[in-house]
Amino acid sequence: xxxxxxxxxxxxxxxxxxxxxxxxxxxxxxxxxxxxxxxxxxxxxxxxxxxxxxxxxxxxxxxxxxxxxxxxxxxxxxxxxxxxxxxxxxxxxxxxxxxxxxxxxxxxxxxxxxxxxxxxxxxxxxxxxxxxxxxxxxxxxxxxxxxxxxxxxxxxxxxxxxxxxxxxxxxxxxxxxxxxxxxxxxxxxxxxxxxxxxxxxxxxxxxxxxxxxxxxxxxxxxxxxxxxxxxxxxxxxxxxxxxxxxxxxxxxxxxxxxxxxxxxxxxxxxxxxxxxxxxxxxxxxxxxxxxxxxxxxxxxxxxxxxxxxxxxxxxxxxxxxxxxxxxxxxxxxxxxxxxxxxxxxxxxxxxxxxxxxxxxxxxxxxxxxxxxxxxxxxxxxxxxxxxxxxx
Numbered sequence: 001x002x003x004x005x006x007x008x009x010x011x012x013x014x015x016x017x018x019x020x021x022x023x024x025x026x027x028x029x030x031x032x033x034x035x036x037x038x039x040x041x042x043x044x045x046x047x048x049x050x051x052x053x054x055x056x057x058x059x060x061x062x063x064x065x066x067x068x069x070x071x072x073x074x075x076x077x078x079x080x081x082x083x084x085x086x087x088x089x090x091x092x093x094x095x096x097x098x099x100x101x102x103x104x105x106x107x108x109x110x111x112x113x114x115x116x117x118x119x120x121x122x123x124x125x126x127x128x129x130x131x132x133x134x135x136x137x138x139x140x141x142x143x144x145x146x147x148x149x150x151x152x153x154x155x156x157x158x159x160x161x162x163x164x165x166x167x168x169x170x171x172x173x174x175x176x177x178x179x180x181x182x183x184x185x186x187x188x189x190x191x192x193x194x195x196x197x198x199x200x201x202x203x204x205x206x207x208x209x210x211x212x213x214x215x216x217x218x219x220x221x222x223x224x225x226x227x228x229x230x231x232x233x234x235x236x237x238x239x240x241x242x243x244x245x246x247x248x249x250x251x252x253x254x255x256x257x258x259x260x261x262x263x264x265x266x267x268x269x270x271x272x273x274x275x276x277x278x279x280x281x282x283x284x285x286x287x288x289x290x291x292x293x294x295x296x297x298x299x300x301x302x303x304x305x306x307x308x309x310x311x312x313x314x315x316x317x318x319x320x321x322x323x324x325x326x327x328x329x330x331x332x333x334x335x336x337x338x339x340x341x342x343x344x345x346x347x348x349x350x351x352x353x354x355x356x357x358x359x360x361x362x363x364x365x366x367x368x369x370x371x372x373x374x375x376x377x378x379x380x381x382x383x384x385x386x387x388x389x390x391x
Contacts, residue, residue, distance in 0.1 A: 058077075112143070319341050
């Protein structure tokens with residue numbers, strides 16, 4: 001544990017900010033994502049310091065490189081002990097107790113890359129004014145959450161991952177729930193290389209994240225081509241995978257195109273359907289029948305661009321390659337993929353008659369929010385969406 005001796009909060013001081021950034025490195029693609037999460041954490045820390053809304057600011061990580069990068073900031077750095085098994089809920093409670101925090105804003109290390117200092121300060125102000133409150137970006141799959149009192153942690157089953165934190169605090173502990181409006185700032189969470197590409201053109205990127213992404217020389221040509229159809233009145237865009245009803249409503253409201261949507265297998269991992277081999281996909285059955293080349297040709301006949309949560313297809317086919325392979329597929333690097341099926345699928349997607357963007361769940365959630373906002377900001381502002389909105 002490293003410390004720059006920041007004073008703990010008192011009743012008259014801002015609330016505590018806890019950032020947990022866990023990184024796993026292996027393949028070049030995995031290292032790429034880890035590097036992005038380091039840059040995002042630096043941007044979040046700087047925004048928090050600028051806002052004057054938080055004290056202490058605590059970063060908990062297993063990443064020695066990140067700890068060294070953060071050493072110049074007036075924050076607390078908690079470096080995990082090597083070899084110790086990590087449990088999210090237990091670590092959260094440990095940090096809350098150590099710093100005696102009555103009110104806390106928790107953020108996952110890849111969350112909030114587009115969240116501004118002002119938005120963070122407003123969340124802190126709402127929390128400061130309340131005795132019982134949960135503010136979260138997503139009640140059912142939490143990436144960040146601000147809550148009080150912290151004694152609520154004593155009445156829940158401490159979750160192994162942060163995804164269940166909002167549900168536990170709201171449904172089990174009974175805290176009043178406030179879910180934030182769904183925007184790219186609240187929904188984007190960086191887990192895969194596709195997330196790096198979908199946010200790379202967004203105007204709200206922080207300086208550390210933008211500089212890091214520019215250093216990667218990412219090939220985003222297919223992203224840019226697909227994105228422009230989101231603000232094309234004559235276009236039809238196909239979105240498939242674990243798409244929520246809220247995201248579908250957002251696309252209907254905020255894009256100019258028509259949207260053809262296949263929502264399948266939401267919660268396939270949490271429900272353990274994937275572990276039991278029970279994932280079933282209509283598009284997967286089509287793929288089984290016609291093969292990968294014809295599959296993408298058919299999707300191209302129905303749309304001008306495809307945004308595909310490829311993990312549903314993989315689970316349907318009972319194939320789950322290592323993260324290195326999945327990430328290489330997202331980056332369109334088939335030469336780096338060892339699994340033959342995923343390599344074939346990736347090559348077929350690259351040769352499809354329309355731009356195909358493949359990724360994980362975040363592509364058809366926060367990634368779409370980021371792409372829609374970027375499309376309007378960079379090329380579609382002269383054309384209103386179908387339905388008037390507050391944008």
